[in-house]
Structures are given as C-alpha cells and as structure tokens.
Amino acid sequence: xxxxxxxxxxxxxxxxxxxxxxxxxxxxxxxxxxxxSFRNPGEFGGLAPLFAGGDGGGQLDLTTESYARFFSDFLYxxxxxxxxxxxxxxxxxxxxIAYPLAMLIARSPKKHRDLLVLLVILPFWSNFLIRVYxxxxxxxxxxxxxxxxxxxxxLFGFAPVSLLYTSFAVIVGLVYVHLPFMVLPLYANLEKxxxxxxxxxxxxxxxxxxxxxxxxxxxxxxxxxxGAALVFIPALGIFAIPDILGGTEGIMIGxxxxxxxxxxxxxxxxxxxxxxxxxxAVGIAGLAAWVARGSRT
Amino acid sequence: MNRRSxxxxxxxxxxYAFLYAPLVIVVAYSFxxxxxxxxxxxFTLSWYGKLFHNExxxxxxxxxLLIGLTASAVSTVFGTMAGYAMYRFRMRxxxxxxxxxxxxxxxxMGVSLLIFxxxxxxxxxxxxIILSHVAFCIGFVAIVVRSRLAGMDEGLTEAARDLGxxxxxAFRLVTLPLxxxxxxxxxxxxxxxxxxxxxxxxxxxxVGSTTLPLQIYTMVxxxxxxxxxxxxxxxxxxxxxxxxxxxxxxxxxxxxx
Numbered sequence: 001x002x003x004x005x006x007x008x009x010x011x012x013x014x015x016x017x018x019x020x021x022x023x024x025x026x027x028x029x030x031x032x033x034x035x036x037s038f039r040n041p042g043e044f045g046g047l048a049p050l051f052a053g054g055d056g057g058g059q060l061d062l063t064t065e066s067y068a069r070f071f072s073d074f075l076y077x078x079x080x081x082x083x084x085x086x087x088x089x090x091x092x093x094x095x096x097i098a099y100p101l102a103m104l105i106a107r108s109p110k111k112h113r114d115l116l117v118l119l120v121i122l123p124f125w126s127n128f129l130i131r132v133y134x135x136x137x138x139x140x141x142x143x144x145x146x147x148x149x150x151x152x153x154x155l156f157g158f159a160p161v162s163l164l165y166t167s168f169a170v171i172v173g174l175v176y177v178h179l180p181f182m183v184l185p186l187y188a189n190l191e192k193x194x195x196x197x198x199x200x201x202x203x204x205x206x207x208x209x210x211x212x213x214x215x216x217x218x219x220x221x222x223x224x225x226x227g228a229a230l231v232f233i234p235a236l237g238i239f240a241i242p243d244i245l246g247g248t249e250g251i252m253i254g255x256x257x258x259x260x261x262x263x264x265x266x267x268x269x270x271x272x273x274x275x276x277x278x279x280x281a282v283g284i285a286g287l288a289a290w291v292a293r294g295s296r297t
Numbered sequence: 298m299n300r301r302s303x304x305x306x307x308x309x310x311x312x313y314a315f316l317y318a319p320l321v322i323v324v325a326y327s328f329x330x331x332x333x334x335x336x337x338x339x340f341t342l343s344w345y346g347k348l349f350h351n352e353x354x355x356x357x358x359x360x361x362l363l364i365g366l367t368a369s370a371v372s373t374v375f376g377t378m379a380g381y382a383m384y385r386f387r388m389r390x391x392x393x394x395x396x397x398x399x400x401x402x403x404x405x406m407g408v409s410l411l412i413f414x415x416x417x418x419x420x421x422x423x424x425x426i427i428l429s430h431v432a433f434c435i436g437f438v439a440i441v442v443r444s445r446l447a448g449m450d451e452g453l454t455e456a457a458r459d460l461g462x463x464x465x466x467a468f469r470l471v472t473l474p475l476x477x478x479x480x481x482x483x484x485x486x487x488x489x490x491x492x493x494x495x496x497x498x499x500x501x502x503x504v505g506s507t508t509l510p511l512q513i514y515t516m517v518x519x520x521x522x523x524x525x526x527x528x529x530x531x532x533x534x535x536x537x538x539x540x541x542x543x544x545x546x547x548x549x550x551x552x553x554x
Contacts, residue, residue, distance in 0.1 A: 015382030
C-alpha cells in the first residue's frame with residue numbers, strides 16, 4: 001500500500017477539483033442567498049450595498065425587515081398554505097394511482113419486472129415542459145376530450161366547464177410529472193414482501209380486503225413515506241406547471257419567487273420566500289425520514 | 298387469475314395509459330394537418346418542414362447542443378473524479394455537496410445562481426448556463442461512476458500496483474477501462490439533463506442564449522403552434538435514443554438513481 005502522505009495527496013488531487021467546483025458554484029451561491037434574505041432591496045432592484053454609509057467606512061447593513069414582511073402579510077402565509085394543499089392533494093392522488101401499479105409490477109414474474117419499471121421511468125426522461133404542454137392540449141377548450149365532456153354535460157343540462165387555467169389543471173400536471181417518484185419507492189418496498197405472509201393470512205381466514213389492509217399496506221408504509229416525500233417536496237416548489245396550466249387561479253409559491261426575482265426585482269424578499277420554502281422542504285424530508293424509521297420497528 | 302388480480306391489472310393499465318397518452322397525443326398532433334390541436338385533419342410533415350426554417354428554433358437548438366456538449370464534457374470529468382474520490386477515500390464534505398443539488402428544490406438553485414452571477418458581474422448567457430449545468434450534473438455522473446466502481450473487482454487495481462504500476466498508470470490502464478461504461482452512461486445522462494433543463498436555465502440565461510426548453514416555454518406562453526409538437530417529438534426521440542444507449546452500456550444505472 002502507499003504511504004499515508006501520498007494517499008492524502010491523491011485524495012486531494014482527485015477529490016479536490018470537483019469539491020472546489022461545487023463549493024464555488026453551489027455552496028457559495030446558496031450562502032449568498034441566505035445572506036441576501038437579510039439585506040435591503042437595491043434602489044434599482046437587486047440588493048442595496050452591503051455597507052451602508054458608503055466611503056468604505058459604513059457599517060454592515062443587515063435587516064430582518066423582509067422576514068417581518070413575510071410573517072405580517074397574511075397573503076404570503078395563505079399562498080404557502082395553498083401550495084401546501086396542492087402538494088398534499090398531488091401526493092394523495094399519486095399514491096392512489098401508483099399503488100396498484102407498483103403492486104402489479106412487484107407480483108409480476110421476475111423477468112418482466114425490469115421492463116415494467118423502465119416503462120414507468122421512460123416518460124420521465126422526456127422533456128419536462130413537453131409533458132406539461134401535453135396537458136395544455138388535452139385540457140384546452142378546443143380539445144376533443146373537453147368538447148366531448150361538455151357535450152355529455154350538456155345532455156344532462158349542465159353548463160359547459162373549462163378545465164385549463166384552473167386548480168384542477170395544476171393538480172393534474174403535478175400528478176402527471178411526479179407519478180414515477182411514487183411508483184419507484186413503493187415498488188422497491190413491495191418487491192421485498194414475503195408472499196408467505198399473505199398465504200398465512202389467507203389460511204387464517206382473512207379475505208383479500210383484510211389481507212391488504214392488515215398485511216400488505218402496513219408493511220409498505222416505509223415505501224409510502226419515501227414516495228410521499230419524493231412527490232411532495234418537488235411539487236411544493238414548482239413554478240412552471242402553475243405558470244403554464246394554472247392561469248391566475250393556480251398560482252403557487254414558486255411563481256411568486258420567480259416574480260420577485262425577475263419582475264419585481266425585490267431580491268431580499270424573494271430570498272426570504274426561497275428560504276421558507278427550503279426550510280419547509282427540508283423539514284418535511286426530515287419528518288418523513290423520522291416517521292419511516294419509527295414505522296420500521 | 299382471480300377477480301382481484303384482474304382489478305389490479307385494470308388499475309395498473311390505467312396508470313400506464315395515464316403516463317403515455319399525453320406523449321402519444323403530442324406525437325400524433327405533430328403530424329396533423331391543422332393549425333389547431335383539435336380534430337384530425339389528415340397526415341402532414343409540414344410542421345417539421347416549418348421547424349427547419351424557423352430561425353429562432355434553429356438558434357435555440359444550436360445553443361442547447363453547445364451547452365449540452367460542453368456541460369456534459371466538464372461534468373463527466375469532475376463527476377468521475379468525485380465518484381472515484383467518494384469510493385476510494387473517506388470524504389466528508391464531498392458526498393454532501395454532490396447530493397445536495399439533486400435534493401433541494403430546483404428553483405432554489407436557480408435563484409441562488411442568478412444572485413451569484415449578477416453580484417460577480419458575470420453576464421448571464423451561455424457561460425453562466427454552462428457553469429450552472431455542470432454544478433447539477435456532477436452529482437448524477439458521480440453516482441453512476443461510484444455504483445460502477447462498487448461492482449468492480451478491487452483486486453485488479455491492487456494487482457497492477459503490485460506489478461509496479463504507478464497509481465496513475467493503474468488508474469488509466471486498469472480502473473478507467475473497467476469503469477468506462479459507467480463514465481459514458483454518466484456523460485449521456487448529463488447531456489440529457491442539460492438539454493432538458495428548464496428551471497435552472499430559466500434563471501441563468503440572458504439575451505441571445507435561449508435554449509430549446511426556453512424557446513418551447515416562450516411559444517407555449519405566447520402562441521401555441523403545432524411546431525411545438527414537432528420539436529417535442531424530435532426531442533423525445535433524441536432523449537429516448539440516448540437513454541437506450543446509456544442503459545445498454547450500464548444496466549442498472551437508470552435504477553441506481
């Protein structure tokens with residue numbers, strides 16, 4: 001083996017460059033954003049000078065004003081609650097659609113499983129915007145689907161509905177984009193279940209319904225929590241889906257962050273919103289990990 | 298097959314239909330001889346023809362290609378180094394920095410890079426996009442390379458060292474050829490991620506550096522024309538081809554994610 005000294009040299013020669021790159025282009029920008037949330041907005045957008053008073057002799061100009069504005073204006077709390085609700089509904093719908101699919105894959109013959117999993121991942125690799133845009137076609141007022149739906153509604157004397165630019169459209173888009181993230185952890189969990197457990201439950205007289213709720217589902221809870229975290233967290237911060245499918249009704253927190261950075265140019269406030277979003281996301285991820293660990297015992 | 302498993306089949310088929318129907322619709326409408334995404338009016342290739350005369354679209358495609366090639370090349374080098382370092386040495390900070398960009402909300406990375414570039418007076422454009430793409434691609438390459446290394450026979454590198462190879466020779470002549478499929482799969486993955494990225498590009502792009510996803514976004518927001526269906530179909534085919542090559546080279550890399 002090599003001496004420890006040359007081994008340490010190798011370690012930094014190989015690990016150093018990517019480490020430095022990620023510190024410069026990931027860690028530092030994130031830290032700057034944390035700092036920016038305590039700064040004042042600049043006169044022409046962006047940030048005010050870090051040192052107030054100018055001439056290099058001023059003092060550090062930090063403020064918690066943007067945080068105060070966030071917590072005092074109920075509008076933003078409401079927006080977070082709304083985004084939270086959208087993400088929660090999305091997670092629940094994903095779970096309902098993904099569960100039978102994951103179960104079917106897990107109970108398929110081994111040689112078919114990889115293909116069935118690949119079929120779940122494949123749409124995920126097509127461009128994100130294309131997948132959202134597809135729903136714009138399906139839910140648009142000219143679409144074959146919506147005109148047929150409205151004809152049926154008309155037969156029963158209901159007024160025609162429009163689906164695009166509504167909360168409904170946003171949730172459909174969110175479910176569509178995040179579904180694979182629910183299927184994969186569920187499948188990974190269900191695949192490990194011992195079929196003998198179900199046989200035993202059947203021998204003891206449990207019907208299919210009871211076997212599912214008393215055996216399969218409780219055992220799959222770690223997979224459910226993992227899938228829920230993987231769907232909920234990205235869904236919470238998304239901005240392109242409400243931007244394209246939501247109209248004014250479907251605005252989410254991501255849209256307001258985008259607006260603060262690109263239109264209002266109030267960076268400190270945009271940073272505050274991003275910070276709250278991140279703290280929420282990290283908190284939920286931690287909670288999911290904690291609950292999942294508890295349920296494993 | 299009892300009634301219960303038939304119900305399971307039906308629910309699962311519904312899920313597959315839900316996943317694929319929208320994409321099939323986009324592809325189908327790209328051949329529809331109508332300006333509207335409504336009724337089927339007959340087969341045409343004219344939307345593809347229009348696409349190749351659309352100056353903005355061609356520039357966007359060129360930008361995307363340039364960014365994708367550069368970003369994937371750089372991130373493959375850094376990602377391979379990171380994956381190797383994480384496998385071979387005890388690194389504390391590196392795994393965290395490799396995984397964090399994948400785990401945090403994408404919009405956070407986008408806006409923090411925007412602030413970073415503007416404060417440093419780096420003008421927003423091709424360079425800032427490439428620098429940002431490399432930052433989020435390194436992690437994906439590192440994960441694929443690391444999982445490839447984990448499946449490798451450690452004895453081979455040691456044997457090379459025992460036979461007098463320098464650490465560099467052992468790496469270049471023994472380790473690197475063995476992990477090459479993983480490196481190529483990682484590079485293809487990075488290229489796909491770069492070509493497809495919307496959110497981070499949206500915040501780090503400037504005038505004259507419009508990429509294909511940004512161009513599609515503009516068209517979707519302003520005026521939907523069937524040209525979007527055509528460019529979407531082509532982009533899907535490209536991604537599909539790259540994924541098939543990557544999965545052939547490194548089976549399991551798709552799932553390792």
